Amino acid sequence: MDFWKRDLSIYIHIPFCKKKCAYCDFLSFGGCDGSLQREYVDALCKEIEQYRLIADEYRVITIFIGGGTPSFIPAELICKVLETVRGTFTVADDCEITIEGNPDSLTADKIEKYIDFGINRLSIGLQSANDEMLKNLGRVHNYDQFVAAYSNARKAGFANINVDIMSGLPGEDMSSYIRTLDKVVKMQPEHISAYSLIVEDDTPLAENEELLALLPSEEMDRRQYAQTKLFLKQSGYERYEISNYSKKGYECKHNLRYWTGGEYLGVGLGASSYMKLDIGDNFDKMYDVDAGFEDYIDGYGSDDMSYDLDDSVRNEYTPVRFKGIDNLDEYIGRFSKLGTGWTDVSTIAEYINNCYTAIHVQKEKDEIEEFMFLGLRCINGIDVNEFEKRFGRGIQMVYGSVIDKYVSSGHLVIDGDRLHLSDKGLDVSNTVMAEFML
Numbered sequence: 001m002d003f004w005k006r007d008l009s010i011y012i013h014i015p016f017c018k019k020k021c022a023y024c025d026f027l028s029f030g031g032c033d034g035s036l037q038r039e040y041v042d043a044l045c046k047e048i049e050q051y052r053l054i055a056d057e058y059r060v061i062t063i064f065i066g067g068g069t070p071s072f073i074p075a076e077l078i079c080k081v082l083e084t085v086r087g088t089f090t091v092a093d094d095c096e097i098t099i100e101g102n103p104d105s106l107t108a109d110k111i112e113k114y115i116d117f118g119i120n121r122l123s124i125g126l127q128s129a130n131d132e133m134l135k136n137l138g139r140v141h142n143y144d145q146f147v148a149a150y151s152n153a154r155k156a157g158f159a160n161i162n163v164d165i166m167s168g169l170p171g172e173d174m175s176s177y178i179r180t181l182d183k184v185v186k187m188q189p190e191h192i193s194a195y196s197l198i199v200e201d202d203t204p205l206a207e208n209e210e211l212l213a214l215l216p217s218e219e220m221d222r223r224q225y226a227q228t229k230l231f232l233k234q235s236g237y238e239r240y241e242i243s244n245y246s247k248k249g250y251e252c253k254h255n256l257r258y259w260t261g262g263e264y265l266g267v268g269l270g271a272s273s274y275m276k277l278d279i280g281d282n283f284d285k286m287y288d289v290d291a292g293f294e295d296y297i298d299g300y301g302s303d304d305m306s307y308d309l310d311d312s313v314r315n316e317y318t319p320v321r322f323k324g325i326d327n328l329d330e331y332i333g334r335f336s337k338l339g340t341g342w343t344d345v346s347t348i349a350e351y352i353n354n355c356y357t358a359i360h361v362q363k364e365k366d367e368i369e370e371f372m373f374l375g376l377r378c379i380n381g382i383d384v385n386e387f388e389k390r391f392g393r394g395i396q397m398v399y400g401s402v403i404d405k406y407v408s409s410g411h412l413v414i415d416g417d418r419l420h421l422s423d424k425g426l427d428v429s430n431t432v433m434a435e436f437m438l
Contacts, residue, residue, distance in 0.1 A: 005090060006276075008058040009257040012044070012081055013268030014070040015328070018105065022138030022208065025200035027270040027326055028068040040269075040328070041077045043335035045084040047267050047324075047355070050338055053348045054277070055089045058263075062096045062254035065119075071101030075113040082117050096253045098123055098162075104141040106149035111156045121252075122153050123162040123193075129180040133169045136211055138204065143183075150187055160250060162191035167224040169197055170205075170214035177224050178231070185235040190250035194228045195243050196221060225427075240379050242429055259374045261367075270326035276317035277348055319362035322352055364391065365438050368398060373433040381413075381420025395419070402435045 013027070016037055020030040063085065070078060078099065085091065098121040099114055106124065114122070124146065128134055131142045153161055163184050167177055184192060199206050199215070206212075216224070229239060237245035241259065244252065257264055266273045325331045334355060352359060360366075368391055375382035387395045396403065403419065406412035411425035411432050425432050 005059040006057055007061045007257075007262060008089070008275075009062040009064070009254055009262060009264040010060055010085060010089075011254075011264060011266040011268075011271055012063065012065045012085075013067065013266065013271045013324075014065060014073060014078075015040075015068040015269045016072050017067065017069040018072055018102070019138070019140050022136075022205040022211075023197060023200065023203055025203050026068070029328065034074070037073045037077060039332050039336070041073075041080055043332045044081060044268050046338040047335045048081070048084045049088055050351055050355075051265065051348075052088055053346075053351060058089060060085065060089045060091045060095055062257060063091075063098070064254040065097075065099040067100055069102050069105060069125075070099050071105040071110060075110045075117075078119075079113070079117050082119075096121055096160075098252070098254060100125065101149070102139075102141055103145040103149040106152070108152040108156070111149070111152050111158070115156050115158065120158075121160040121162070122158045123164065123191075124149060124153070125164045126180075126184065127164060127166045128169060128172070128176075129183040130172065130176050133172050133176070136170050136214075137166075147187075150189075160191070161189045162193055162252065163187070163189045164193045164195070167194065167196050167228060168216055168221045170211040172216065174220070174223060174227065178227060181228065181231045185232070185237075191244070191246040191252060192232060192237055193244050194232070196225060222427075242377050242426060256378075259377050261371060261374065266324065269324060269328060269331050271324045272321065273323070274319070274321050276319050278317055319367060320352070321358075321360040321362060322356040323358035325355075325357060367391070369437055372399070372436040376419075376421055376429070376433055376436075379420065379426075381415075381418050383417055384419055385417050398438075399436060406432055406435075 015028045016032050017028050017030045020028060063082070065078065065081070082097070095118075097119045099119050100123045101110075102125050106122075111122075125139075126143075126146045127137060127139060129143045129146075134142060150161065150163075165180055165184060169177075197215075199212070232245045233239065236247060238248060239245050240251050241255070244255065246252070256262075263275050264273060265275060325334060338355075371387060371390065372382065384395045391398075403412060403414075406425065407414060410422055411428070413420055413422050413425075421429055421432065
């Protein structure tokens with residue numbers, strides 16, 4: 001019986017792509033050869049295996065294989081990673097297992113192997129049904145390849161498919177964007193993620209003056225955003241998060257774990273984790289991070305804390321955020337040595353100190369802030385009773401003036417025991433949520 005185990009989600013980062021998109025600022029690399037991919041996966045599996053130190057405490061309920069483009073690497077390497085997870089952790093029979101893929105590399109053979117490996121959710125990066133828009137974005141596929149990949153996924157047995165689309169693309173008018181919405185909806189995926197293009201610094205798109213000149217006006221961007229909400233709602237998709245829509249019962253369980261404060265382990269290059277660890281006598285060792293790491297350490301009881309904490313919090317399960325190494329050569333070098341005696345460890349705190357960077361021991365202030373601005377991303381918002389249960393004080397004691405301000409302005413809604421953003425508030429969510437910083 002595993003009823004006593006705590007739920008855990010695992011994110012697995014595969015940083016390889018055929019070619020990096022013009023707008024992408026994710027930690028990924030284009031054109032890496034097969035030998036480097038195998039070296040990376042070997043190191044990744046050793047990283048996962050080290051969590052045997054605490055694996056008995058957990059039951060894995062979601063796994064998300066993201067990137068990069070996971071479908072770019074051989075399916076056998078994906079299988080090896082999943083076998084390592086299953087050999088290390090207890091994985092729930094109904095675990096949601098998602099893999100991201102691009103249409104050009106989602107071959108029929110790979111898709112069938114994913115089904116054989118137990119992957120039960122596929123996320124396909126389409127972005128646009130307009131081939132000209134795809135070319136502008138630096139995508140390596142066309143719309144027909146997406147149709148073929150989607151069809152092959154259905155034939156193989158995938159009953160839970162997400163499609164990513166983007167609005168606000170250079171040179172795209174409303175009629176072109178509506179055609180993308182219409183074509184995607186007619187295929188009836190269970191889930192649609194709809195994002196507005198963000199031009200990130202130091203990307204090829206940010207340096208392409210010709211394409212920048214074709215970006216839609218703010219008014220057109222808002223109109224496309226409004227059309228997304230209306231079109232998908234009329235087509236039977238419920239908006240459950242700022243950028244995510246699904247048919248009933250097909251919300252992405254993995255992403256909901258992020259937004260509702262669930263524990264998650266990120267493995268692979270640059271992956272982030274949030275775990276509540278029993279670090280006990282090793283608490284102080286969390287400060288002994290190698291000088292070469294880009295670390296920042298905040299402990300309980302510091303002078304800038306807004307609230308006092310009971311010592312029992314840190315003596316039992318301490319919430320900790322930590323991040324993986326983001327240099328590929330260093331990552332492979334460090335984790336490939338695990339088990340050779342170089343980094344043999346006996347506690348999870350020692351392991352994190354040796355192998356991770358950006359270690360942040362959460363203050364209560366951090367937990368409260370994250371409860372608010374992560375929860376408010378969801379359309380149904382937060383449970384005010386859960387706030388009081390977790391933090392020992394009513395939400396009005398902490399945020400009364402902010403809540404009153406935005407309820408009065410129509411940006412927040414109190415609905416029974418829940419507090420959520422209104423449609424008006426969702427449109428300016430970043431502005432509203434910024435005021436929940438303590």
